[in-house]
Amino acid sequence: xxxxxxxxxxxxxxxxxxxxxxxxxxxxxxxxxxxxxxxxxxxxxxxxxxxxxxxxxxxxxxxxxxxxxxxxxxxxxxxxxxxxxxxxxxxxxxxxxxxxxxxxxxxxxxxxxxxxxxxxxxxxxxxxxxxxxxxxxxxxxxxxxxxxxxxxxxxxxxxxxxxxxxxxxxxxxxxxxxxxxxxxxxxxxxxxxxxxxxxxxxxxxxxxxxxxxxxxxxxxxxxxxxxxxxxxxxxxxxxxxxxxxxxxxxxxxxxxxxxxxxxxxxxxxxxxxx
Amino acid sequence: xxxxxxxxxxxxxxxxxxxxxxxxxxxxxxxxxxxxxxxxxxxxxxxxxxxxxxxxxxxxxxxxxxxxxxxxxxxxxxxxxxxxxxxxxxxxxxxxxxxxxxxxxxxxxxxxxxxxxxxxxxxxxxxxxxxxxxxxxxxxxxxxxxxxxxxxxxxxxxxxxxxxxxxxxxxxxxxxxxxxxxxxxxxxxxxxxxxxxxxxxxxxxxxxxxxxxxxxxxxxxxxxxxxxxxxxxxxxxxxxxxxxxxxxxxxxxxxxxxxxxxxxxxxxxxxxxxxxxxxxxxxxxxxxxxxxxxxxxxxxxxxxxxxxxxxxxxxxxxxxxxxxxxxxxxxxxxxxxxxxxxxxxxxxxxxxxxxxxxxxxxxxxxxxxxxxxxxxxxxxxxxxxxxxxxx
Numbered sequence: 001x002x003x004x005x006x007x008x009x010x011x012x013x014x015x016x017x018x019x020x021x022x023x024x025x026x027x028x029x030x031x032x033x034x035x036x037x038x039x040x041x042x043x044x045x046x047x048x049x050x051x052x053x054x055x056x057x058x059x060x061x062x063x064x065x066x067x068x069x070x071x072x073x074x075x076x077x078x079x080x081x082x083x084x085x086x087x088x089x090x091x092x093x094x095x096x097x098x099x100x101x102x103x104x105x106x107x108x109x110x111x112x113x114x115x116x117x118x119x120x121x122x123x124x125x126x127x128x129x130x131x132x133x134x135x136x137x138x139x140x141x142x143x144x145x146x147x148x149x150x151x152x153x154x155x156x157x158x159x160x161x162x163x164x165x166x167x168x169x170x171x172x173x174x175x176x177x178x179x180x181x182x183x184x185x186x187x188x189x190x191x192x193x194x195x196x197x198x199x200x201x202x203x204x205x206x207x208x209x210x211x212x213x214x215x216x217x218x219x220x221x222x223x224x225x226x227x228x229x230x231x232x233x234x235x236x237x238x239x240x241x242x243x244x245x246x247x248x249x250x251x252x253x254x255x256x257x258x259x260x261x262x263x264x265x266x267x268x269x270x271x272x273x274x
Numbered sequence: 275x276x277x278x279x280x281x282x283x284x285x286x287x288x289x290x291x292x293x294x295x296x297x298x299x300x301x302x303x304x305x306x307x308x309x310x311x312x313x314x315x316x317x318x319x320x321x322x323x324x325x326x327x328x329x330x331x332x333x334x335x336x337x338x339x340x341x342x343x344x345x346x347x348x349x350x351x352x353x354x355x356x357x358x359x360x361x362x363x364x365x366x367x368x369x370x371x372x373x374x375x376x377x378x379x380x381x382x383x384x385x386x387x388x389x390x391x392x393x394x395x396x397x398x399x400x401x402x403x404x405x406x407x408x409x410x411x412x413x414x415x416x417x418x419x420x421x422x423x424x425x426x427x428x429x430x431x432x433x434x435x436x437x438x439x440x441x442x443x444x445x446x447x448x449x450x451x452x453x454x455x456x457x458x459x460x461x462x463x464x465x466x467x468x469x470x471x472x473x474x475x476x477x478x479x480x481x482x483x484x485x486x487x488x489x490x491x492x493x494x495x496x497x498x499x500x501x502x503x504x505x506x507x508x509x510x511x512x513x514x515x516x517x518x519x520x521x522x523x524x525x526x527x528x529x530x531x532x533x534x535x536x537x538x539x540x541x542x543x544x545x546x547x548x549x550x551x552x553x554x555x556x557x558x559x560x561x562x563x564x565x566x567x568x569x570x571x572x573x574x575x576x577x578x579x580x581x582x583x584x585x586x587x588x589x590x591x592x593x594x595x596x597x598x599x600x601x602x603x604x605x606x607x608x609x610x611x612x613x614x615x616x617x618x619x620x621x622x623x624x625x626x627x628x629x630x631x632x633x634x635x636x637x638x639x640x641x642x643x644x645x646x647x648x649x650x651x652x653x654x655x656x657x658x659x660x661x662x663x664x665x
């Protein structure tokens with residue numbers, strides 16, 4: 001019995017060591033040979049904001065009655081970029097590490113989790129930039145900001161769950177990468193990223209309810225509510241009750257459980273199938 | 275499981291699905307489902323009912339020819355593959371060396387690669403910090419650690435990888451034969467390391483197709499052939515069977531020339547027979563003439579398994595005249611040379627030249643192979659009966 005516990009702690013210790021090293025080397029590889037190096041982590045969201053601000057706020061004047069529309073857009077695009085980075089990297093991650101899988105027995109999930117942590121580092125830098133612009137634009141921060149960590153956890157878990165599912169599916173079905181690309185293109189427009197959510201809710205309450213049930217849309221709107229303006233609609237205001245949160249919460253939970261089970265059942269065969 | 279047993283393998287089977295056309299896309303999967311069934315999938319039995327124990331502190335050999343299933347077995351022991359049936363129980367911490375420098379990334383510096391590769395072997399950052407200088411010293415790469423790995427020569431990479439590998443302090447080691455590649459100097463280092471492992475009473479499972487290496491280090495061995503255990507026990511007994519089973523089969527090779535070589539084809543090589551017996555290495559070349567030709571020059575050269583030319587000659591060098599041959603005539607050139615070569619597999623290339631020594635009639639690479647079996651392995655081309663006297 002005690003040897004069993006020993007084995008589990010040894011395995012856990014190994015996972016932590018490996019995760020750390022994989023994330024560090026991933027981060028080092030990303031900004032290799034670039035003059036500005038890690039500084040790009042800040043420069044990228046900063047320049048993105050400038051472009052969004054010029055195009056949507058100054059030229060198209062698309063913000064309507066939403067104050068601080070530039071920051072509002074930035075939050076949307078930052079959340080979406082995180083989701084797309086995690087899922088797109090995950091699809092190829094297991095197959096991409098095939099060589100390693102065939103040579104060492106390490107917990108397979110580490111590969112997907114490491115990719116997710118690398119993206120999380122990026123998200124952190126992006127939030128620093130968002131914070132800077134929030135101060136400059138003097139956005140109306142609400143007390144809901146204390147729930148921000150919870151929203152980030154939701155984003156992390158949901159993206160990771162989809163990542164697990166995609167990476168395991170791709171080992172068997174190489175169509176997955178194209179299917180996901182198409183799905184993401186559709187989802188980009190089905191999520192209120194580049195437009196105000198009120199555009200939809202003003203026209204069709206049913207559409208709005210379906211749209212905001214998507215966990216990404218829900219947490220994106222919540223972040224805007226907490227960080228930019230209380231005038232942002234949330235799933236609570238759309239459904240007229242906080243009970244609306246049950247839907248995206250269930251989606252995240254079910255996805256996470258199914259993805260985890262599927263990944264765990266396929267993982268022992270990755271080495272021979274990749 | 276008894277405390278003195280390190281690895282117990284019980285009734286292990288491993289099948290690989292060998293679809294004729296791999297279902298890599300959804301479309302083909304659906305189409306196959308519709309067409310009804312999976313009849314195109316063939317099972318390949320890589321291992322059949324394998325059971326054995328490895329005792330603690332034992333140097334255990336797994337020997338078998340290429341394709342016998344020994345590498346699959348190694349991967350099952352390392353828990354990289356999951357057995358189709360049966361169990362593998364491991365008592366203690368196990369580290370597999372299926373390859374040197376696992377996880378190496380050419381775009382990272384030598385330093386970063388040390389941390390990455392060592393962490394894959396289970397070392398924490400703190401532990402690596404502690405042994406980092408020793409690793410670099412042993413690899414003799416003090417001035418190169420901040421350079422990217424892609425700028426290292428292959429020799430430097432192997433040195434670094436080996437230096438990390440030798441730090442592993444674990445209960446059980448699985449070592450694949452690929453470790454023992456490289457130049458003679460590196461092989462010596464490897465074997466020194468093996469000896470040290472043996473002295474420290476580590477449990478080592480060593481996989482090789484080279485019986486001599488197994489004989490030199492292993493206490494016990496298992497012989498795998500055609501997915502099954504042929505023999506298990508003391509290394510000398512296993513070695514006897516190995517020699518009996520394969521030496522006769524491997525010394526003789528007869529190749530019929532179906533593909534053809536290149537040249538003006540005024541004559542062609544019909545068949546090459548090569549075999550090793552008491553008289554030495556025998557090469558028999560059968561040649562058929564397609565037009566009347568005088569004093570065609572028949573030659574051969576022998577290369578080792580790595581492709582390096584070892585020796586060769588032709589009828590002109592040996593001052594032998596083949597005479598005039600007429601259309602359709604067939605003749606044989608028979609060579610016998612003393613068996614001075616080192617243990618290993620050799621390749622025979624055959625060449626036919628016109629009497630001007632320049633025009634190629636037919637040149638056929640890899641026209642035959644033969645295997646030299648010696649009871650020792652020297653990392654040199656020739657293995658002679660040396661006389662040595664100590665005074």
